[in-house]
Amino acid sequence: MMTVHVKLFAMIRDVMENNEMQFLLEENSSVEKILELLSEKNIRFEEWRPHLRIAVNCEYVSSDFLLSNNDEVAIIPPVSGG
Amino acid sequence: MRGFQVQSMIEIAGTEIDALAILKYVGDDAAGAIDIFIGTTRNISNEKKVLHLEFEAYVPMARKKMQEIEKEIRTKWNIIKFCIVHRTGKVRIGDINVVIAVSSAHRRDAFEACRYAIDTLKKNVPIWKKEFFEDGEIWVDERN
Numbered sequence: 001m002m003t004v005h006v007k008l009f010a011m012i013r014d015v016m017e018n019n020e021m022q023f024l025l026e027e028n029s030s031v032e033k034i035l036e037l038l039s040e041k042n043i044r045f046e047e048w049r050p051h052l053r054i055a056v057n058c059e060y061v062s063s064d065f066l067l068s069n070n071d072e073v074a075i076i077p078p079v080s081g082g
Numbered sequence: 083m084r085g086f087q088v089q090s091m092i093e094i095a096g097t098e099i100d101a102l103a104i105l106k107y108v109g110d111d112a113a114g115a116i117d118i119f120i121g122t123t124r125n126i127s128n129e130k131k132v133l134h135l136e137f138e139a140y141v142p143m144a145r146k147k148m149q150e151i152e153k154e155i156r157t158k159w160n161i162i163k164f165c166i167v168h169r170t171g172k173v174r175i176g177d178i179n180v181v182i183a184v185s186s187a188h189r190r191d192a193f194e195a196c197r198y199a200i201d202t203l204k205k206n207v208p209i210w211k212k213e214f215f216e217d218g219e220i221w222v223d224e225r226n
Contacts, residue, residue, distance in 0.1 A: 079205070080223070081168060081208075
């Protein structure tokens, strides 16, 4: 098993009512697994899913990216800086 | 200089941004041009009166993405000095949200690089803006 740290921002933090979560996952789980778990926790997360990008250790990745122990996974809703 | 001090070229600032200090920072004897973009806080959004804004950043990634912007523009254009500073926290109407400044020998490089930098920041840098109105607040969603 491995631990991953999930960070939530802006509208997604509001939806999940949490800014940081930890998940215990089986080895070789992908980012997709995190998205599934978050969707299970809250139906409104599911609505956001098509509009989210995911970053692992500060780099954008696709949902089939394989996670490692202690990775930091950030759920990135549409950005609006500037 | 009051508040934020320009110590490195890429910053996330929790306090007021000093655009003149940044302008000085990118100045260079080899520069024939400086282009500076200053993003400010507007008092109207979708015909509603805005009271103030709040910016939230995923700081380590925002820094990294801003560093990548610098790397990228330095491969595309001849740039001398470069600076991006973005605000976080509560920002008042008229305050500066972001400053991007570029110096180069000739104006074309500075113009194009500066525009590219702000356009790329708006697409890829993990920073979020919340607008506060008299009757509520909303995270800005610029998907469409």
